[in-house]
Amino acid sequence: MTGFSKVAVYRQDLPPRGGYSPIPWARLPSRRIPLWPFVSLWLASNIFGYFYHMSEKREYWRSEMEMDESRSCIEPVLLAEQDRIVLRQYRANRDEETKLMNDVPSWEVGTWFGEKVFKSRTFFPDRPHVLDYYGVARPSTQRLDINASQWQI
Secondary structure, eight states, X not given: OOSTTSOOOOOOOOOOTXXXXXXXXXXXXXXOOOSHHXXXXXXXXXXXXXXXXXXXHHHHHHHHHHHHHHHHHHHHHHHHHHHXXXXXXXXXXXXXXXXXXXXXXXXXXXXXXXXXXOSSSXXXXXXXXXXXXXXXXXXXXXXXXXXXXXGOO
């Protein structure tokens, strides 16, 4: 037979013998956790943090002062190197002018149509004019150099 002929036997769900335990409805005070360990841990961490912060601050200012001194010491070297680069570019411009104006008669290198640019030998501008520096350069080189100077520290 197929199993449909069997009758299912159900069993009633009853409480356990002796009944259920009583429901606790009375208010029980919670167990109090002592506060002093948390306060002492907080106080100890603050004291440690304060002294650690002060030592780190002292070390930071010591290294900052050292960096400031090193910057002030290296500044003349960097300025001299910058001047060397400018003078090298002036020399390259003069050599290029010599090579370019070689075929022109009565052309004197370093003058503006025969008139000296600087009246005295002691005068030298702090900052060269852009056209003096990039006189024979491509405009793209000038743009690149001007844009690159924005990123210098």
